């Protein structure tokens with residue numbers, strides 16, 4: 240395993256994945272994407288991992304797909320690289336994934352942040368979908384996820400001009416969950432992950448599933464999915480423990496069953 244993606248365990252139940260190509264502003268070459276997909280697939284199966292933080296360094300979360308790697312590609316090579324399958328693997332992680340964004344989150348980097356469930360951004364973070372500047376369009380979900388997050392007119396402005404926007408603008412548009420002082424980004428993301436890590440994992444997983452699947456469904460189907468997921472949890476031990484602990488005025492002990 241190369242060190243292009245570092246794996247750390249900063250707290251019980253929490254894994255931090257750090258993109259580690261500082262010399263290229265954390266541009267996402269194929270190797271980085273494969274490693275992210277592999278790690279997230281494995282962590283999705285690992286019962287000791289309850290929440291994941293995805294981050295870069297203070298200069299760059301990720302400056303997009305690796306332009307130098309893509310510059311000479313033809314259509315067939317682009318297709319054969321199967322980057323879309325790696326995106327699916329990342330977006331398909333059943334555990335909560337929190338993006339801790341410092342510096343640039345551009346193009347595929349912005350798209351990567353948008354596949355996460357919560358985005359914590361440092362106040363000088365810069366977001367954008369600048370693909371149009373280099374003759375392509377967002378290809379990792381940007382035209383859809385940005386539009387669904389912020390609405391057509393703001394998404395169009397940024398996708399059609401390639402202009403960057405600040406963390407505060409992103410927050411005002413509803414693209415990020417929290418903006419914090421730059422030095423606190425990683426710590427805040429880890430705190431949120433710790434908070435989630437002690438919760439009953441089945442409830443956390445089904446909550447994530449209901450939100451994501453519901454976003455793609457008509458309201459009536461989404462509500463039906465929510466009800467069924469909620470009902471399913473009544474056969475978990477953690478539901479019994481959580482409610483009993485509340486009534487007995489004590490801390491619950493969740494086991495994930």
Ligand code: DAK
Pocket residue numbers: 262263264266267302303304305306307308317322323343345346347348369370373375377378379
């Ligand atoms: N790719 C490759 N190298 C990059 C890079 C990138 N995206 N971003 C930066 N670098 C490299 C620079 O080339 C430079 O390398 P050296 O010259 O030192 O060898 C080094 O990182 C430092 O960069 P700068 O000198 O430019 O650093 P600054 O701090 O001055 O500027 C910057 C940082 C992030 C503002 C700037 O580097 C920049 O504008 N970078 C490009 C941002 C960008 O255009 N991103 C979008 C890329 S396109 C697809 C799915 C998805 C995609 C495509 C297809 N399919 C399913 C088919 C996604 C496309 C994209 O993301």
